[in-house]
Amino acid sequence: MRIKDHPIIDFQRGKQVTFSFNGRQVTAYEGETIAAALHAAGVRVLSHSHKLKRPRGFFCAIGNCSSCLMQVNGEFNVRICITPAREGDRVEMQQGRGEIVEKT
Amino acid sequence: MKKPEIAIVGGGPAGLSAALSAVRQGAQVMLIDRDPVLGGQLVKQTHMFFGSKKQYAAIRGIDIPQKLLAALQEEGNGKFDPRVNTTVLGCYDDGVLLLDKEDRAELIQPWKIIIATGAAEKMLPFPGNDLPGVYGAGAVQTLMNVYGIKPGTRVLMIGAGNIGLIVSYQLLQAGVEVTAIIEGAPKIGGYLVHATKVRRAGIPILTSHTIKEAYGCDSVEGAVLCNLDEKWCAVPGTEQSLAVDVICLAVGLTPQTELLWQAGCEQQYLPELGGYVPLRSEKMQTSLSHLFVAGDAACIEEAGSAMVEGKIAGLFAAADLGYAENVEALNETFSRELEELRSGPAGAKIRQGLSRLKGGAQVC
Numbered sequence: 001m002r003i004k005d006h007p008i009i010d011f012q013r014g015k016q017v018t019f020s021f022n023g024r025q026v027t028a029y030e031g032e033t034i035a036a037a038l039h040a041a042g043v044r045v046l047s048h049s050h051k052l053k054r055p056r057g058f059f060c061a062i063g064n065c066s067s068c069l070m071q072v073n074g075e076f077n078v079r080i081c082i083t084p085a086r087e088g089d090r091v092e093m094q095q096g097r098g099e100i101v102e103k104t
Numbered sequence: 105m106k107k108p109e110i111a112i113v114g115g116g117p118a119g120l121s122a123a124l125s126a127v128r129q130g131a132q133v134m135l136i137d138r139d140p141v142l143g144g145q146l147v148k149q150t151h152m153f154f155g156s157k158k159q160y161a162a163i164r165g166i167d168i169p170q171k172l173l174a175a176l177q178e179e180g181n182g183k184f185d186p187r188v189n190t191t192v193l194g195c196y197d198d199g200v201l202l203l204d205k206e207d208r209a210e211l212i213q214p215w216k217i218i219i220a221t222g223a224a225e226k227m228l229p230f231p232g233n234d235l236p237g238v239y240g241a242g243a244v245q246t247l248m249n250v251y252g253i254k255p256g257t258r259v260l261m262i263g264a265g266n267i268g269l270i271v272s273y274q275l276l277q278a279g280v281e282v283t284a285i286i287e288g289a290p291k292i293g294g295y296l297v298h299a300t301k302v303r304r305a306g307i308p309i310l311t312s313h314t315i316k317e318a319y320g321c322d323s324v325e326g327a328v329l330c331n332l333d334e335k336w337c338a339v340p341g342t343e344q345s346l347a348v349d350v351i352c353l354a355v356g357l358t359p360q361t362e363l364l365w366q367a368g369c370e371q372q373y374l375p376e377l378g379g380y381v382p383l384r385s386e387k388m389q390t391s392l393s394h395l396f397v398a399g400d401a402a403c404i405e406e407a408g409s410a411m412v413e414g415k416i417a418g419l420f421a422a423a424d425l426g427y428a429e430n431v432e433a434l435n436e437t438f439s440r441e442l443e444e445l446r447s448g449p450a451g452a453k454i455r456q457g458l459s460r461l462k463g464g465a466q467v468c
């Protein structure tokens with residue numbers, strides 16, 4: 001799903017990083033957001049509605065709409081559409097509303 | 105508490121231009137943006153701009169932030185303080201701003217504030233509109249123009265305004281098929297030059313059409329369209345199904361006015377300008393004298409006018425602080441630029457909306 005040849009933009013992709021999503025290894029390029037890398041890997045369902053459990057994807061991709069909230073390295077409700085993917089990140093689909101975790 | 109002379113919230117076209125204008129007058133400016141890079145939505149606009157040379161016509165949107173930033177670095181003289189990765193969480197009635205930078209809070213009390221927070225995309229109500237694969241046009245642009253990732257393989261575009269037309273063309277450039285562009289109105293809203301380009305590429309533009317529903321199990325697999333009559337009611341029996349995996353919504357924008365509401369600015373609902381907009385004078389000053397506004401947060405328009413509004417807001421915010429050199433002449437130039445941008449049939453809606461703005465604020 002990554003664009004290779006583009007008439008206007010020359011995509012300068014950084015070096016590759018690997019993170020885990022629900023235990024599966026996903027490759028991203030440095031500077032890419034978690035949501036972008038997941039999309040490139042074919043993941044379109046990012047969360048579920050609280051009541052009816054309907055699948056949710058992203059909508060705005062700029063941190064406004066909150067339909068991409070996930071648990072990242074233990075922290076709940078992370079907007080993955082504006083969070084860069086980093087080597088070794090542990091990303092999980094979030095169940096429920098999450099809770100406040102004290103940062104150490 | 106830090107007291108910068110002017111704090112600007114939002115580093116898109118309006119905020120960057122406001123910063124440059126204020127710095128040129130001699131004021132000290134803190135420019136705050138939640139993103140890691142300045143430029144706002146310009147970073148995904150791969151098309152060339154229209155308008156006049158003063159608003160960077162014939163230059164691609166993606167190249168404009170560097171030009172403004174270079175000027176700010178050169179003319180800033182230590183007076184330009186950009187703060188990225190910083191979100192403004194609060195704008196209080198005593199003029200205090202609450203900033204959040206990577207989970208650390210800071211309060212500042214600027215003498216003047218310019219709100220240039222831009223816009224959010226509108227949603228369209230239809231069954232299945234929450235399915236993954238229903239994306240805002242901005243999200244599609246972010247994926248393909250910033251990260252180089254195709255949003256899908258077959259796209260239905262909803263809305264034939266300039267954004268719908270331009271993003272359709274950008275999808276083609278990215279190698280993605282656009283099955284159709286549908287538009288509820290009986291005619292195309294965007295510029296003919298954009299419409300002609302996508303039609304020439306073989307994309308049908310179906311006016312008086314709407315989406316009845318999106319279907320799919322875990323994500324979009326298709327859409328049902330139908331015709332609309334002259335009263336915008338669905339015509340029974342005209343349903344048709346299209347197999348698509350992306351439904352892209354380009355149905356308009358609405359000003360992001362949360363901070364202005366919180367501060368207590370007076371606002372007015374004007375659909376022509378995108379929804380609730382702050383009342384403001386021709387100086388872009390709101391009902392609160394320390395608070396100015398510019399760009400899509402003030403009224404949904406194009407980046408060109410956002411930049412000019414930024415220049416005006418920056419000029420008068422600085423003038424209020426005593427940096428009053430050449431204000432009248434500069435304002436005359438800027439006002440004329442705005443007037444030119446809003447002249448002609450494309451600006452009719454904006455002119456009408458502004459003429460209805462309470463207090464007779466800004467009428468061209």
